[in-house]
Amino acid sequence: MEMYDVTIIGGGTTGLYAAFYSGMRGLKTKVIEDQPETGGKVSFFYPEKQIYDVGGFPGISGEELAANVEKQAQSTSPALVTGVKVQSLQKQEDGAFLLVTNDGGSHYTRTVLIASGLGTFQMQPLQVDGAAAYEGRQIHYTVKNKEKYKGLKTAVVSNNRVGIDWSLALEGTADEVTLINRNNAFRAVYEKDEENLQASSVHVQYNRTIQRVKEEGGRMTGVILSDGTEIPLDHLLVYEGLQMEKSVYEEWGVHTDKGRIPVETDMCTNIPGVFAAGDAVVYPSKTMLIASGFNEAMAAINSAATYLDPEAKSQVYSTVIYKYTDH
Ligand SMILES: Cc1cc2nc3c(=O)[nH]c(=O)nc-3n(C[C@H](O)[C@H](O)[C@H](O)COP(=O)(O)OP(=O)(O)OC[C@H]3O[C@@H](n4cnc5c(N)ncnc54)[C@H](O)[C@@H]3O)c2cc1C
CATH class of the missing domain: 3.50.50.60 (FAD/NAD(P)-binding domain)
Structure with a gap:
């Protein structure tokens, strides 16, 4: 049984960026994505379109942005499991979580980040x-x-x-x-x-x-x-057209509001140790945008880091972490 510090449900842009950030903070990280490929809605719906509202990119195609975020995630070597869907989430007696996937797989983790958007989708x-x-x-x-x-x-x-x-x-x-x-x-x-x-x-x-x-x-x-x-x-x-299957957060014990997970700025859900970010969440003035997902992913991972180790810093600088390496 391999235990991870953080397991991220969903390999869209939010989940991938969270994987990078989690790895950068030295946490042992896994991503589980239902689609055979990562990138979520950006890869699925509009890979050919130019995106103009992500900071630092005056214009970038969906395909290129998704590839860049995956490359960034891969730089911290998370375990990446694609083509399988998380079906259940259960807190164990020792406080860790067991995620069971639709291929019968069991995934053990100390914290969970839900970055699964509004659910899974398949093309008709x-x-x-x-x-x-x-x-x-x-x-x-x-x-x-x-x-x-x-x-x-x-x-x-x-x-x-x-x-x-x-x-x-x-x-x-x-x-x-x-x-x-x-x-x-x-x-x-x-x-x-x-x-x-x-x-x-x-x-x-x-x-x-x-x-x-x-x-x-x-x-x-x-x-x-x-x-x-x-x-x-x-x-x-x-x-x-699409066949969409909504996520069953309530069955996992995660509270929802009209299908999305209410959070505050720390991205905590009602279950200690379970965090959420990206299109999956809702809070006052929430925007369903790529850049919002990046920011929420960072906040969620910082919360996971301090949940795992109350002495951990509430935030880190990549420039300091990578100062002495040619990363
Ligand atoms: C047509 C269109 C145009 C858009 N244009 C822009 C734009 O110009 N700029 C902008 O900033 N935003 C835009 N957006 C919004 C942007 O695409 C989303 O905000 C962003 O993709 C959300 O990323 P996410 O990772 O949170 O969710 P998603 O991209 O939905 O990723 C969630 C991932 O989780 C996976 N998943 C779900 N459930 C499970 C499960 N149980 N187990 C395993 N995996 C699971 C899904 O397969 C999916 O890959 C647009 C959206 C659409 C539809």
Whole structure:
């Protein structure tokens, strides 16, 4: 049974930054993330978009920011467990916590930091016979590494603003971009999105669905739409909505307010030794932003450090800690 000082539930930007900070404070740290990859909402929803409101970055793509935060976390070597979900949290007689994950794993820890946002999310899979065989190779559920589409025929299937975002992000990189919308309009759009789409070279196919995937020699070569139109393709991106599963904090004994965890500036929950940060928490004037999560992560880890050792400093400076190293 390996015991950790801090175990962080959720490897989004808040959880990853907390992992870095925890490691920097010399705490033995583990992160457990449900998705196969870290980065949370930033990686999942908008990796291709520029983010302008994180201090120190006049503009950075979601993909790059998530990669940077993971790199920063890795610099302090936390244990990183991905693709598993924390299902239960229980305080043991010795005051430590047992977290049980959906693969049957048991994780022991002296403190817990809940950085699990509003829960877990999975993309709705494309419901077309035979399509699953191309997932990961030619069918994708997020736009990462835009360069891989360079000069290639690409289509996006979506009736949502996300589909417009992805198509515009790929315009100019992919050879041709087709956007397939099963309805006659897009959902959740702003006027500006539609103007941008109209001004672009993206071909939009309204009121059509994908009926069939065309295949040759084990590769998808195109799709056939419901009106018989054939679209030759190298890659297909799919955003058909999300399946969200809310976190069951109350079942863990953690108090909530409308699904989020009420905290004060020390990021303590109602259970001593359990802290929370990021989109998971609520307090007066809380903002659900990346930078707020970073600040809360730092406060939560400082609280965990003093919970573990009342003599520990309430805060530290990286410039002092790393003074004599080439970190
Ligand atoms: C479309 C959109 C645009 C945005 N634009 C901006 C912007 O421009 N600037 C800005 O600052 N913010 C923006 N935000 C908000 C920002 O993305 C969030 O505030 C931030 O991502 C929250 O990070 P987090 O780590 O707290 O939560 P999340 O990113 O939600 O990460 C939580 C992680 O926990 C995991 N998890 C959940 N439950 C479990 C469990 N039981 N076990 C294991 N893992 C679990 C999830 O899989 C997830 O990876 C935007 C949000 C959206 C949706």
